[in-house]
Amino acid sequence: MHVQRFSGRAADYLKGRPPYPEAVVDELERHGLAPGSQVVDIGAGTGAATLLFLRRGYRVIAIEPNEEMRAAALGFGIDARPGAGEDTGLPxxxxxxxxxxxxxxxxxxxxxxxEFQRIARPGALIALLWNNRVQAGTAFLEELEALLHRHAIEDIAWAERIEKRRWPGMQEAHFPNSQRLDFEGLLARIASMSWMPRSGTPEHARMADDLRRLFERHQRGGQVEMPYDCVLYWTRRP
Structure with missing residues (x-):
């Protein structure tokens, strides 16, 4: 994993990243996941997905290689352990x-x-989950996308290249998701992206000025809406 990409971003993650919808758990339960069973959340970050399952009564171990992100998860009382997707350290x-x-x-x-197959019990579910930003459809979203390209510290086409359905036999489901964000929440959401300037840098200050102008043009009642296509891919270990 690209562990250090997310150093210095834990606070922005906590403030700006969207939660995952309850429908994710409902879908997995429809496919046989029993309430109260053991979940391992790999690359757990600050624990957004972990908390979703904990609130539903599951036992969850969170594996996270970045120390700052893991510390944030521990602050919620999560069983967060060092490890990576390629080597979880689990039995x-x-x-x-x-x-x-x-x-x-x-x-x-x-x-x-x-590694996922190694730690999964026979018949267990293996699931990949993303909150994908909706990037078009309103003037706000399209202007925001242009802003991201102007201020990105690396090529977005590389940073957002994701092979999600590489593995055979995976099923998928899509769930609408959204956030209502004030300016500080929107700023944190953007700064949480590993390819955008980190908080406290001159580049971040310039981006924040640009973002504020965008926010003021489109806010209603002091907030803007950030919609997502939440995508779940899953399969079952033989």
Whole structure:
């Protein structure tokens, strides 16, 4: 994983990243995930997906290689442990669900997939999850996309290249999701992206000025809406 890409971004993650919809858990339960069973959340970050399952009564181990992100998860009382998608440090056949939310694209995918299968019990579910930003459809979203391209610190086409359905036999489901954000929330959401300037840098200050002008043009009642296509891919270990 690209561990250091997310150093210095934990606070922005906590403030700006969207939660995952409850429908994700509902969908997996329809496909046999039993309430109260063991979930392993790999590349857990600050624990957004972990908390979704904990609130529904699941036992969850969160694996996160970045120390700052892991510390934020520990602050919620999460069982967050050091490790990576390619090497979780967990025993064989220990999970009823192996979950990887918003992180699989940063991993060595063949090695990570082999590790997911190793720690999954026979018949367990393996799931990949993303909150994908909707990038068009309103003037706000289209102007925001142009702003991201102007201020990105690396090529967005590379940074957002994600092979999601590489593995055979995966099913998929889509769920609408959205955030209502004030300016500070929107700024944190943008700064949480690993390819945007980090908080506290001159580049971030310039981006924030540009973003404020965009926000003021489109805010209603002091907020803007950020819609997402939440995509779940899953399969079952033989």
């Amino acid at each position: 064989d056949a220990c999970a009823d669900l192996v979950l990887c939310a918003q992180a699989f694209h940063w991993m060595d995918q063949p090695r990570a997939w082999a």
